[in-house]
Amino acid sequence: MKDIHDIEITINGERRAVTVESRRTLADVLRHDLGLTGTHLGCEHGVCGACTVLVDGLPARSCLMFGVQADGREVETVEGLGTPENLNTLQQAFMTEHGLQCGFCTPGFLMLLTALLRENPNPSDDEIRDVVASNICRCTGYAGILRAARLAADSDAIAT
């Protein structure tokens, strides 16, 4: 007996209607129902943070949220940032500072740091490190990610 709900989520500024089972995670709704495959699943138990998206502006593990919990909310994903031809400041900083290798965890870090830099455009290095410690990267050893966050913070035009 499936428990089905019609929900509406504003994703990257666009209202999307979707019918979901109550147990379906937000990550699966984004990836498989809405085709937004930029959000990745690394552990499905809230530790690695690869699936981090912004819900009403705050970072959330989309593997630990049900789609129905996002009903009526605003969700931002990596697809809402810059494009390959026109990377935003933070994405460009990741490229310049070699803040990614395999790139699987990268969308989660981008969303995490997008929220940080909106809330605190001038974070200290310690504040950046604290936030970066929320997610796991297995390739870079974090050095490039920390430098990228610093560079983006020091550039004035961070995406709003």
Added chain:
Amino acid sequence: MKYVGSRVLRHEDPRLLTGRGFFVDDETRPGQLWMRVVRSTSAHALIRSIDLTEAQESDGVLAVICGRDVELPVIPVRVSPLKDEMAPYLQPVLATERVRYVGEPVAVIVATDPYLAEDAAERVIVEYDELPVLLDAEQSAASDVQMVPGHSNEVAVLRASFGDVDASFASAEHVVEIDVTIGRQTAVPIETRGLVAEWSPDDERLDIWGATKVPHYNRRVIAAAIGLTEYQVNIHRTDAGGGFGVRGELYPEDFLVPYLALRLGRPIKWVEDRAEHLVSTNHSRDQRHLISGAFDRSGHLLGLRDEVWHGNGGYVRTHGLTVPELTITMLPGPYRLPAYEGVCHIVLTNKTPCGTYRAPGRYEGTFARERLLDIAAVQLGIDPLEIRRVNLLSAEELPMDRGLIALGTSVVLDDADYQSLLEVALVEADYSSWQNEATQLRAQGQLVGTGMAVFLEKSGLGPYETAAVEIDREGGIQVSIGGTSLGQGIETIMAQIAADELTVNIASVDVVGGETASMDDGMGSWASRSTVVGGSAVLMAARATSDLALQVAATLLEVSPEELTLRDGRVEVNGSSERAMSLGDVAAVIGNPPAGVDLGCKVLGARRKFSVEHMTYPYGVHFAQVRVDGDTGAVSVLRYFVAYEVGRAMNPMTVEGQLIGGAIQGIGGALLEELVYGPDGQPLSATLIDYLLPTAGDAPTVGTLITESHPSSSNPLGAKGAGEGGLTACGATIASAVGNAIGKVEAPTRLPLSPMRVRAMVASAAASTDHVSSAE
């Protein structure tokens, strides 16, 4: 314009930064079904019965299959001369009579939706008759309980030796013997494994997404297993969310997904979840070393002996023998050693089977050997740096044939200068000031210490790699390679090499790896071989393409090829640069030649195979400074430094990225990571809450020194490989620093140095100090 050697930003980044990467779970085929694996919940048992009825009646289920329903061969060993001897120990795709580890596949569900597949998996009822559980290699070797009836639990004993070891120990003035253990660990790429397969009955072709590392090998084996020819199977390029050795080897699911796609005639997807990953993807390390050294009184190493117990897990997988072999053949490291004997017992245990994980055998062997040297230095009253200095091979002694065989090739240490790298690294890291600072802090009662280790790596395993270059009439250049992307930046590196050779802008080069339709042969991306061997193949293919362009242009411009130069992607007549053709123009003419002119080729391009006999041996030094919290046993890494000779760095940015990333991964292995089992063989580290990975909060700033003083003569690029040396000596170095910090160099003998272990060491160091002071 010279790309090789420059900090070229990566081609891969724009797509990966915008969510446009293409990972296996991003592929969805029309009509796709989902597979879910039912795994053993018992570590060692006979399967009494499997009841599939309820699962078959579950919503959305199209098929439920267990071992008796399929005819698939066991999974072969990929790399080893002992393939035949391993036959009894190989893993079946689905267990039929007996299970040998928690996580072993016993049945699969195919359903319309992954949630429904998982529901159905829970309705498969397997009844087990429990057998005694063997968790420790030595216990298992001695046990009467045979995991494979009629065969010893000790699947092989590998030996490597040279010189007269007995004599060296008999004549030694000092013998040091230690017993050290490296816990069971695994790579944990952030993307789990996954596979999609689709059978097209009309053209009788099977398409696969998600294979990586060794796609051509896997294609051969999978095709044979399901009764297709190699050329009926196409493996498609996907991005890979980290590899580190574990991803891309053949696992049961790599047979099940294609098999079911063929059998059901529907596309099948399987994506591993993290809980599955931690019990099914290869584990590694898990070694005990009983290592002893024979020394003279000034610390010269006369002989070395190591007896290794390798807890292999329930089956011999594709790489079951590789890690043990590399452990004992690389153990002598960069040292002068008259006599050596390494013995490795490979023993089945009721745990997840093992395979390679970044710096396989070297992480373990370096830990054992460098611990031995640290402890010998204390016992002989020699500075730990000095004992390395007197034993490191000098530049004049190289190249040198070690008299050992590793991975089918003799170990010939190539040109190097281990001694000067150590000296340069000491200065660059300013290690003496780390030591002075630690000494002062210890005098104030803080447990701060420094440690170091020297190591030898290996890379560039042959026998060959293939590459093809083709230029289209717009001047677009496609480079097809046998290697694959694992996130290491291979597309950028190969593009750098091709762009330099063809004198073009790197933006015009597109690199395709892991796509069997565009490159039908290749050895794959493993063992730090992509740049060394694969890059050399790209260089040769690009050079041959450039030669062809000159030859064709010579015909068209009616000059000899010697009168032409390739510059900025244009073939120019020397001395009159207005008489020129772009590479695209040359390709266009080849595609549509003037009537009556035979240009001798159909496309502007070339395919080349680069073969290499011996591996090349990069080497390095690590330094650490750590603080130990005596109350909690927590270790903080305050400073870390990696010096690494890479022969030639194609891209210093990505080499540095490899070193720093490797170092943090290796520090994780030194301090945090261990796959722990309960006495019943139940895995206790089956989530990332229990298997701890380093976060930015644990990661020190890692200083690096990349040297290019001794380019490899084994390949035209001079590259020695850079993928593993960031990590190789981390266990040894952190242990050395922790021993120094707590004032008991010999105490750290077991990795990881978890808080519980360190706290016990601190307590024991304090007790022995108290004892000494009270005796005085």
